[in-house]
Structures are given as C-alpha cells and as structure tokens.
Amino acid sequence: MSDSTASSFVVVANRLPVDRITTPGSDGDTWRRSPGGLVTALHPVLQAEAGTWIGWAGGEGPAPSPFTLDGMRLSPVPLDADELRNYYEGFSNATLWPLYHDAVEQPAFHRHWWKSYEQVNARFAERAAAEAAPNALVWVQDYQLQLVPAMLRRLRPDLRIGFFLHIPFPPTELFMQLPRRLDILRGLLGADVVGFQSPGAAQNFLRLTRQLLGLKPRAHIVEAEDGRPVRAESYPISIDTASVEQIAASDVVANRAKELRAELGDPKTIILGVDRLDYTKGIEQRLKAFRELLSNGELSVPDTVMVQVATPSRERIEHYRALRRTVEREVGRINGDFGRVGIPAVHYLHQSYSREELAALYLIADVMTVTPLRDGMNLVAKEYVASRLNNDGALVLSEFAGAAADLKQAFQVNPHDLDALKSVLVAAVRSPLDEQRRRMRAMRRYLRGHDVKHWARGFLTALGAPETATAYDSDNIRETST
Ligand code: ADP
Ligand code: G6P
Numbered sequence: 451m452s453d454s455t456a457s458s459f460v461v462v463a464n465r466l467p468v469d470r471i472t473t474p475g476s477d478g479d480t481w482r483r484s485p486g487g488l489v490t491a492l493h494p495v496l497q498a499e500a501g502t503w504i505g506w507a508g509g510e511g512p513a514p515s516p517f518t519l520d521g522m523r524l525s526p527v528p529l530d531a532d533e534l535r536n537y538y539e540g541f542s543n544a545t546l547w548p549l550y551h552d553a554v555e556q557p558a559f560h561r562h563w564w565k566s567y568e569q570v571n572a573r574f575a576e577r578a579a580a581e582a583a584p585n586a587l588v589w590v591q592d593y594q595l596q597l598v599p600a601m602l603r604r605l606r607p608d609l610r611i612g613f614f615l616h617i618p619f620p621p622t623e624l625f626m627q628l629p630r631r632l633d634i635l636r637g638l639l640g641a642d643v644v645g646f647q648s649p650g651a652a653q654n655f656l657r658l659t660r661q662l663l664g665l666k667p668r669a670h671i672v673e674a675e676d677g678r679p680v681r682a683e684s685y686p687i688s689i690d691t692a693s694v695e696q697i698a699a700s701d702v703v704a705n706r707a708k709e710l711r712a713e714l715g716d717p718k719t720i721i722l723g724v725d726r727l728d729y730t731k732g733i734e735q736r737l738k739a740f741r742e743l744l745s746n747g748e749l750s751v752p753d754t755v756m757v758q759v760a761t762p763s764r765e766r767i768e769h770y771r772a773l774r775r776t777v778e779r780e781v782g783r784i785n786g787d788f789g790r791v792g793i794p795a796v797h798y799l800h801q802s803y804s805r806e807e808l809a810a811l812y813l814i815a816d817v818m819t820v821t822p823l824r825d826g827m828n829l830v831a832k833e834y835v836a837s838r839l840n841n842d843g844a845l846v847l848s849e850f851a852g853a854a855a856d857l858k859q860a861f862q863v864n865p866h867d868l869d870a871l872k873s874v875l876v877a878a879v880r881s882p883l884d885e886q887r888r889r890m891r892a893m894r895r896y897l898r899g900h901d902v903k904h905w906a907r908g909f910l911t912a913l914g915a916p917e918t919a920t921a922y923d924s925d926n927i928r929e930t931s932t
Contacts, residue, residue, distance in 0.1 A: 455516070457523060457582065459499045459502070460586055462589070462595060464591075465488070465505045465508070466505035467483065468482060468524070469507065485762075487616060487826075492591065498903070501522065503524050507527075511528065514526050525577060537563070539764065539766060540566065541560075552823070555729050555769045559627075561629075571597035574595055575605060587612065590613045592614070597634070599640030613638055613641040613644045614645040614646075614685065616647070616687065617826040619651035619654050625654070635658060636675070639672075643682075646682070648686065648855060659672050681912055685912075686827060687827050688902045689902055691897045691898050692898075695836055698838075698839055702806060703810050706807065707814050715793050719817065720755060720816050721757070721879070722759075722812070722819065726760075728764075730825060732821040733760060733773075733777050735871060736871070737756075737796070738780070742868070743872055745788075749875075751789065751793060752793045755793070758781070758799070761802055809833075812833060817846060818834040820848060831853040835897055836894065845857065846875060848864070848865045850864075858892075859890075
C-alpha cells in the first residue's frame with residue numbers, strides 16, 4: 451500500500467456497503483447496496499470520515515481493485531468458493547449466528563469451518579495492516595471477524611483498534627459450547643475497545659474473560675493477558691435520523707405512498723413487516739398471530755391487510771431454505787383461507803428495495819410489526835419511527851430486540867407468547883390517535899438525540915481516549931441474556 455492511499459480511519463467489515471452484481475454476457479460490474487443493518491449504520495459514518503472500508507464484495511473468486519464511492523475508498527477482499535461455504539455460510543452463519551441469537555436454531559460445529567474462519571480473518575487483518583496509516587484508527591465490525599483485532603495488533607502494534615459486535619453476545623452457558631471459545635475471546639481482546647449493543651452483552655463478555663482466562667475485569671475495563679487495558683461497554687447503534695426523515699418528507703415518497711395505499715385497495719389498516727428472511731426475526735410467529743386473529747374475527751379482510759417484506763438472505767443455508775418454505779406455506783394458507791379475488795390478506799414480497807420504496811411502505815403502515823425472537827438492535831423499528839412525520843402509527847416491538855431499550859413507548863411484546871402477540875397486535879390496531887401520537891412523539895424525540903452519529907462519536911471517543919480501570923467489585927457482573 452503506498453502512503454498516498456493509506457488511511458487514518460479504516461473500517462473492516464465482512465461486507466462492503468455495495469455488492470457486485472455480475473450479469474452473464476454483459477461487460478463491467480454493477481453495484482447494489484448490501485443488505486443488513488451494519489451497512490445502513492456505517493455508511494453515513496464512513497462517508498463523513500472519508501475513510502477506507504475493507505470488505506467482501508459478494509460472490510466468489512478474485513476481488514475487484516480498490517475504488518472510490520461516495521467519498522469512501524472501498525478495498526474489496528476476495529473469498530473463494532470453499533471460503534464462502536466454510537467461513538461465511540459455515541462458521542459465521544451456521545455456528546456463530548444461531549449460537550449468539552440464543553440458539554433459536556441449533557448451531558452446527560465443524561472443524562474445517564474453523565480453519566477457514568481463521569484463514570479469512572487473517573486475510574482481513576493483513577489487508578487492514580496494509581491500508582492503515584501509522585497510528586490510524588481501525589474499527590473492526592461484527593461476528594464474522596472476531597479474530598481480526600488480535601491478528602491486526604500483532605501485525606501493527608501502532609494502531610488503535612476498535613471492535614463492535616452488531617448482534618447479541620450470548621450468556622456464558624451458550625458461549626461455553628463454542629469449541630474455539632478461547633481463541634474468540636483472545637481475538638476480541640486484541641482491541642482497545644470492544645463495543646456491544648447492550649450493557650448485558652458487555653457484562654457477559656467481561657464475565658467470560660474472568661471465567662475462561664482468569665482475568666480481573668473492573669468496571670468496564672479488563673487488563674488483557676499482555677497487560678493492555680481493554681474497554682468493554684455498550685454503545686447501542688442507531689440510524690441516520692435526519693436522512694430518514696428527509697427521505698420520508700420528499701414528494702416522491704409521499705406520492706408513492708398514496709399509490710401503494712390505493713394499490714392495496716385503500717384498507718382501513720395496513721400492518722407491515724420488513725425483515726431479512728431470517729429465523730431470528732419471528733416472521734412465522736407474526737403470521738400465525740395474524741391468521742388466528744382473522745380466524746376468530748378480531749381482524750378481517752379487506753379492512754385489514756398485511757404486507758410482509760422478506761428480504762432474500764443467506765439463501766444456500768439449510769435453516770434459511772427451511773424458513774422460506776415455512777413462511778411461504780403459511781402465507782399461502784392465510785391467503786387461501788381469508789383472501790378474496792384481487793385482495794390477498796398477506797402481500798408477501800421477497801425482494802430488495804430502494805430506501806425510497808421502503809420509506810413509502812413505512813408511511814402507509816398503520817401498524818409496524820418488529821417481532822424478533824432475538825435481535826442485536828433492529829434498525830427497521832427505528833426507521834419506521836423516524837419516518838412517521840405526523841407522529842401517528844403504532845410500533846409493535848419485541849422485548850428481545852435491542853431497540854426495545856431505546857423505543858420504550860412502543861407496544862412491547864414477548865413474541866414467544868402467541869396470545870400476548872395477538873392481543874398487542876389488536877391493541878395497536880385499535881389504539882386511539884392521541885395515544886399513538888404520545889408514544890410516537892417521545893420515540894422520535896429520542897431518535898433525534900440518539901442517531902448513528904451519536905453512536906459513532908461515543909465509540910470513537912472511547913477509542914481515542916481510553917480511560918484507566920476504576921475501582922470495581924467483580925462479583926457485580928451480572929450475567930444477562932442479551
Ligand atoms: P439486520 O441487520 O438483521 O438485517 P436491521 O433491522 O437492523 O436488521 O437492518 C436491516 C436494514 O436493511 C434496514 O436498514 C432496512 O431498511 C434494510 N432493509 C430491510 N429489508 C430491505 C429490503 N427488502 N430492501 C432494501 N433494504 C432493506
Ligand atoms: C446483520 C449482521 C451483518 C450482516 C447483515 C446481512 O446485520 O449483523 O454483519 O452483514 O446481517 O447479512 P449478510 O450475511 O448478507 O451479510
């Protein structure tokens with residue numbers, strides 16, 4: 451890496467903010483926004499810092515050369531077909547993803563997946579070492595790259611290294627199942643600051659450093675095996691509130707919202723769900739609750755319709771294929787039982803959309819359902835709230851989403867309790883306008899003060915100016931399911 455391209459601020463994430471789309475027969479690449487909350491959150495941050503983003507460009511085989519996009523330098527890392535299967539689909543998304551989400555699906559462990567995880571983490575660390583200027587800040591993201599902090603520190607001890615986990619960090623009894631648990635902990639401890647979505651997650655991590663490595667965490671600081679202080683704390687992530695509001699306020703979006711509402715037959719109540727098609731999101735439970743409410747007559751078509759956007763995700767992994775089959779069967783069943791000619795009860799959309807189209811959907815949603823069984827944060831819930839410029843609408847929100855700690859005025863629910871889910875859905879549908887406004891105003895105010903810039907500032911301040919350990923009673927670390 452020549453000095454002219456070395457960057458003083460580097461983000462390392464499994465994915466770049468854009469995916470390369472190669473169409474057979476056409477020359478040249480086209481690029482599409484990558485899925486998921488990590489990209490939504492980090493894109494405006496990195497753009498403002500004009501830094502370098504290291505990540506995979508999607509697909510398999512050689513990576514494109516580094517290039518510039520929206521003022522950011524993008525440095526693509528290649529994954530070959532085996533790595534895609536073993537590092538990405540295997541250890542990242544069939545071991546860590548389910549394990550860290552309360553094992554809502556059974557995590558699988560295979561030794562060759564681990565080898566690939568190590569190998570790809572080493573590649574990301576080497577790329578970061580090559581891209582970072584002397585004394586740069588390097589911010590490593592998420593569960594796919596937990597070994598990078600320690601690997602990078604060995605290569606470049608001059609750097610300040612941060613790590614942020616976008617998903618939950620599990621309670622100790624689940625983490626203990628991981629065959630390579632010590633390597634993961636030591637990998638994370640290579641950072642100067644390890645950030646989590648919730649205080650409970652940070653506590654789980656600190657407690658594990660004591661249980662597994664015999665370290666002595668004090669308050670938010672633990673001294674790593676090499677004697678460095680490592681800060682572990684919660685920094686709940688958020689959205690670019692002003693930009694979401696601006697999109698929702700545009701004429702294009704307002705017109706599209708009118709069109710969409712008319713296309714849906716102008717029902718009294720539109721219930722919306724927007725999720726990656728992932729088994730953590732509670733889509734099946736939500737559909738089941740809706741079906742039972744149609745069945746017992748508490749809700750009826752065409753007065754009420756549901757729109758479920760299920761963004762394609764990790765489509766080769768068996769748990770995801772099985773989920774798709776179940777969800778599509780359930781949608782078919784509901785429409786068969788309760789739809790009318792030209793008026794389905796559930797509009798099911800298995801596609802990616804522009805931010806404008808999603809904003810138009812948020813604008814027409816009288817009730818937004820965000821009911822994950824477990825979720826690190828959930829930015830869709832925050833985007834919905836920020837889009838409700840008239841302060842009306844009702845958000846039904848799972849207690850098990852990190853967002854529940856921030857959006858306290860939502861209609862909160864335990865999605866595992868089907869009866870509760872049904873009654874909260876009905877309460878949200880029937881909620882009077884003044885109640886909706888009271889709740890929504892408070893949540894919108896919160897999101898204006900706690901946007902993604904606030905999140906980044908909090909983390910980066912800690913990374914730039916670490917504090918030393920303060921007096922602390924280590925027995926006070928509570929174990930929490932995050
Ligand atoms: P996760 O990170 O698990 O996917 P989040 O709710 O935190 O969940 O973030 C999802 C992000 O992806 C949001 O910014 C949302 O707007 C975006 N998104 C979700 N579905 C779609 C879709 N079908 N097309 C485009 N963007 C989507
Ligand atoms: C979540 C994860 C991200 C991931 C995104 C999309 O938001 O926290 O790390 O990028 O889902 O998943 P994918 O596997 O498509 O990158």
